[in-house]
Amino acid sequence: MRILCLRLRLRHDGEPPGRERTASLHHAAARATVPDGALRARLADDVEEFSPLIGWVGAGESASLCLDVGPTAHGFGGEAALVERLRAWTEQRRLLATVALADTLGAAWAVAHCGESEEPATWRCRVIPPGRQAAALATLPVAALRLSFGTTALLQELGFSHIGPLLPLPREALAERFPPELLLRIDQALGKVPELFAAHRPLPVWEAKLAWEGSIASAESLVAAWQHLLPQLLEPLRQRGRGVARLLAEQTGESHTLRRFVVGLLRPTLDADHLLGLLQLRLETERLREPIVGTRLAVLEESPLAVQQQVLFADLAPPVESQAWATLVERLSGRLGHEAVVRVRPRADHQPERAWQGVPWLQPRETNGATNGPVKASPLRKRSASRQGAPAADAVPSHALPRPTLLLPRPQPIRVFAVAPQGHPHRFESGGREQQVVESWGPERLETGWWRGPSLRRDYFRALLDDGRRCWLFRELRSGRWFLHGWFD
Amino acid sequence: MTPNTLEQLREDLRRVESNAGKAWGVVSSGREVVDRLLPAGGLRRGTLVEWLASEPGSGATTLALDAARSAAGDGRPMVVVDRRGWFYPPALSIDWPLERLLVVRCRRDDEAFWACDQALRTSGVGAVLTQCDAVDERRLRCWQLAAEQSGAVGLVVRHLARQPEACFSDLRLLVAPSCAVGRRRVSLTLLRARQGRPGAVVEVALDDHAYSLPPPTASPRRRAAGA
């Protein structure tokens, strides 16, 4: 094995790589940051050209990208050439890199992190020739061994600042006094014991693509293409007894624009016709904006076929013919959009407009059924048993409230004539029509939401009109203005 | 001949008449007084019911919702196709089975038509409720056919003025609120029924009071008037 360890930092200066003066180097380094999770994954993807075995080793500040270039170096024309290519690779990506190449991961990591200088340079590389790791390690500080903080501190306390003096000590003396990690790390770095690292590999994605020689503009051709692709896509799933839960369709336009849409399923399926039907429905609303040159179908989410069925329909009693119902939900959501096909979730909020929430029937699996987010209880309050079983804010029923069956999304301003300034409405004018209020009930006073912005303050009245209809009015307390807000239809 | 046997005869007749040749049975409208008004003693599954009212605020939606919940008994799901975005679920009483309720919010009439059609033809669906003024005869006929396939009850709340001449619905009811002070009352007129006498009127007590609210499943007061 020949392990290449890259200690990478992102540069945040505006200067192009390789041009900075030495004076500004330190400055630039000071503003360099460690790549975060998403970027790490991308870099690992990108660096695949250099090696089949790639992985991030270590966490936080010390995270480093490690590659086994043993099998690939000759393909680049030797290690030196490979290293040069890598240098270009880092410069393209505006990375500061401290790099070491050695027989073992331990040695490469140690040299990359604890070499001559602590400061990240634009590019620094040291190659330890095969078999020479012991000598390279001897001059490095004990911290280079990737030991736990306690062990490193203990070694330093005993005066072992560098690895060298540790190497000739009797193994038993060390084994007796230090955790096993010390001997293990030494042996790994020297190559006496192999060290493995977790390899970065992209997740397996089931997908099927088709590209045309020219471009197509008709929906029929696209559907035909899907018809052709779907069986390919489904076959591997079928073999494993799993079905599609979310399906992505991605079309590449002539101008290389990507148009994507996702079809969700209430229950996973392997039915190609059903999937095609949903895709077609979707196409009716999505339309083709330009001729396309290719399409791709990908399974975003898959689920076991049988299990899923039981879980999802546990709350539905037997008369529901689940297959038909699922199809309905899928078709409605497919054509009208997921947001338009909702379950009703009551919300505990005094403001009428906020008293319920529509939750799409079709949602990515992870959030399905979850409430507004888990309610975090401080440990102090957790102790109280009476509160533990308390229902979440959402579960409070609103049964005691007289609420209209129809609520205007936006309260409609009206002119109201009241007997007393604070009193009940007497008659009102709406849309040029005047109506007498025969009787009214209220006020139900709602004052809420001061933490969201200007506090909402309303006195609601239920009013019986002279034509027998019933409506819901409120007086805004701050301004005294009246609004019509709903109908008891 | 007792009323029961007479009713039995009518039901048999209806079954013969039915296009689909299927009889899905009869469910309560959710209120005893209303049931007594209806020739079948309730709503027949697989049919459409129209609720006509002049303006919002009459109580038509409340009656239709009661009917919908009754039709969606036995764990059947129900669908509300909300064209205007006015439907306000918090008005539903506490024991409404929200987990079986699906609300479709449509921006356009054609979407609403399509959604109703899809829902009505899905087997197992208990009830489909929509408020739609723009619906026409052709559409109602489609819906009726769809409902016949699945056994769902279609409940259409509409404006009085847009009453089409031809009627493909099983029932057409007129809802007129009373402006009398006191307990809320609406009178319900049977405008049309496949079988039975049009013109029958019944008075129904509704309640939007917060307290002493009887659960909707309990029998409503026997205060049927007239007929």
Added chain:
Amino acid sequence: MLRYAELHCLSNFTFLRAASHPDELVARAVELGYSALAVTDRHSLAGVVEAHAAAKEADLKLLIGAEVHPSDAPSTVLLATDRAAYGRLARLLTLGKSRAPKGECHLTFADLATYGEGLLACVFADPAASTPPTVSQLSAYRELFGDRAYLLAEAHCGPDDRAWFAELQTLSRRAKLPLAAAGGVYYHTPQRRPLQDVLTAIRLGRPVAECGKELFANAERHLHAIDELELLYESLPGAIARSAEVADRCRFCLDELRYEYPEELAPVGVTPAEYLRKLAWDGAAERYPQGVPVKVRDLVTRELGLIEELHYEAYFLTVWDLVRFARSQDILCQGRGSAANSAVCYCLGVTAVDPDRTDVLFERFISKERDEAPDIDIDFEHERREEVLQYVYDKYGRERAAMTGVTIRYRTRSASREVGKALGLLEEQIDALAKTFVDHHRNPETKWQECCQDGGLDLDNRQTAQFILLASELVGFPRHLSQHVGGMVVSRGPLCEMVPIENAAMPGRTVIEWNKDDLDVLGLLKVDCLALGMLTAIRKCFTLIEGAGGPKLTLADVPAEDPAVYEMVSRADTMGVFQIESRAQMSMLPRLRPAKFYDLVIEVAIVRPGPIQGNMVHPYLRRRAGEEPVEYPTEEVCQVLYKTLGVPIFQEQAMKLAIVAAGFSPGEADQLRRAMAAWRRKGGIDAFRDKLLDGMRANGISDEFAERLYQQICGFGEYGFPESHAASFALLVYVSAWLKCHYPAAFCAALINSQPMGFYAPGQLVRDAREHGVAIRAIDVSHSDWDLTLEPGDEIHGETPAVRLGLRLLQGMPEAAARRIVEARRAGPFLSTTDLARRADLGQPLLLLLARADALRLASENRRAALWSALAERRDRNRPLFAELGVGDDEPAVAASLPPTLTPLEEVLADYRSAGFSLRAHPVSFLREQLRRRQSLSAGELAEHKHGELVRTAGLVLLRQRPSTAKGITFVTLEDETGVINLVLHAAVWQRYREVARAAKVWLVDGRLERQGPIVHVVAARLVDLTSNLRDIAQRSRDFQ
């Protein structure tokens, strides 16, 4: 207008639910013209005393009650009609609390049946929160309470009040419970609604925005104006009038609770008065073997007369009993407090301040006008106080004795943190805010804005404005009940019929719901059994002296007025001495130059925030130095102030001045004292201002003098010291100074053995002892005990014993392990690390700890070698013996390859790590060469420089202090190898060098030298962090070896 009484009103003693202080509710009820107000906290009577005090003053009828939530019946308000019913209510709540975890109360309807007699039950329901009660439930109340049961009609603009009232009317008719109007009040004005929402959020532990329907729908739960109520209750005729009728049935007033003292204090057949008289005169005879001085005899006679007149014998007997018990157990104790410095207390042995030697101010002793119990605090050795407390529980039983409660209130920091969370601020933002709030714990409103700005909040932001408003409103709110440090309440009858009792967090303790102020208001007996570290230290010192062959001493045996002691004190050589060891005190001593006991009394009282703020220190010093004439406007004023050279220093003097100079009655003077104690919290002293100034003017005192006196009186604030306290403290000052002067080794060891206490860390105390010629010997498993011990001195130090440092100084050393080491050592010296480990049963972590502390000198004198061998002692000591031999085999080889021993600096730093100080050298001495190059002066050299000079100095930071009175100034003490350096940092400098100032361990300081007599300060202008320099030297010296 109709009469209305609010029957259902919660104060903020219903923690995290209600949002107004009791006095706010009372004030608002008075304003609205209510005929009465009930304070009915949820399962609690904690707020009633504050309400009572406010209501009494405002002449409002207060009903005492509580909201009770039985698990099996509708919730109800219970109101006490008379004393007996009140007792049952308190018992009921005590029962409920005893069944439930802290802060909760579990009751059932059956409990109401047991204790319901004489209580009015006002059943209530909230239509928004619960289903209405059923007729049968209400009928049960009717059956149980008869005509004492009511149904409350409460409405808060809910969804349908008309229907709700109709329903209530039906229920009332069917269950035969009369309807009475009530508010279900949670705050006095609607403006408190947001705060109430925040409290709900805090209670639920989530942001307000996520509290949903747990919040009230509107702001209606306030005290309504009566005309508003009339409109509201239009449909329920008679409901308002009935509320007043209900209130009329309650005749109980909290004032009835007084004078319920224990009875069994005197032997059978002897009245308490006779017994007290006998004890006092017996004691007097013992105190003055040569005959009781006339002055003392007169005082005792007068005091006894007053005690008998006011029936306080039981109280004095209780105190005497505690002191007697402590003495019998060899626990050092001393009384102080208003009543303590009396001739009677001296004779009873409660205090050791001889009334013949000091002036006892009779006025501060119990007075007829003042309606309050006498106040005596007893200090006990802090390590043994628990024995005294348990004695009280044993003697009176848990029914009759309990700890005083303490109301823990929101302070700036806790309020800002909780409000921040409730408003959904980010965690980091809250932390940043909390940090800026460290600096000011008192909070004028403007400070809030500054802090918010410092904490990174945008002041124009709506959320910030809300935050400031809510958090500053929350400050001062009760948060929970805790137990007082030492207040014990003892009663004649069962205590739980006086006030609900709950179990304290600490096992074996029970706590009442009322705090010290509440007891004061009601004049209930309480004895403060406090813990005082210095008493422990003095007792330990006595023991050490005796153990080292010295005399057996007690507090009374210490020779009085020893000139050597005053000479030492005047030099400010007082590190470790009680009270006068603080920097402020030390800087005062050379100017005050105390020469007699009364000077110490003044010293103790004068260097306090009160007198400092009242600007009394400098006039006193100038007059004492003869730089300023002492003048008195009148002869009466002279009588009051002559002892303190015309400057009022003690609380008693302020009161007496008000009497003789401003014509106050003694009762009014006492009100003034109360106002002084509370004005910072509540304001209200201004009411006295005019009266004081007018009174003095009428007595011919100049406006200027009067105004100055007024300012001085204000300055006392909550910190004013009564002379009686000062005298008791001064005695401990004298005793500890005497011990330090004559037995420095024992004194040093005793102080450290009594840690934590005092201002100084063990390191400074050790250093101080060394500077006084005491030999200090290092911690060593072969010689050290847990405590510091005295060992025979060596040739150099002669007679003075040496101090052997104890294992208690090592951070992380458990006492039990140390005791095992000492125990094992009795069998003979330890031969090796392994030997020690086996015999004392020590695991590897402890061996490492000892090795690192250089206390493991068995194998070699080398710390590193000791560590190396300790490391070989595996955790499991059950491994076979041959393994030990195996280790021995490779030992020489390893030792040879071990890195070199530590450098001197490394040794010193290692000492600091394990014990916080080093006997080898001072770390700064290693920087000396470098410092000299930078022209930095040592502490010793600074003393030779003049006032006003610009100097540079450096040292290790010992102490950062920011007294609340010092206007943002921070006092920092640095230390180097030659002594300590006193720094003064103004707020601006602190701010500019915040990073260094907060975190750095070694400072280089540029500043201006200020000299007042022998005392030298450096007013810092610039700080540099030298911590890393020290580390660098340690690093380099190792690298170069």
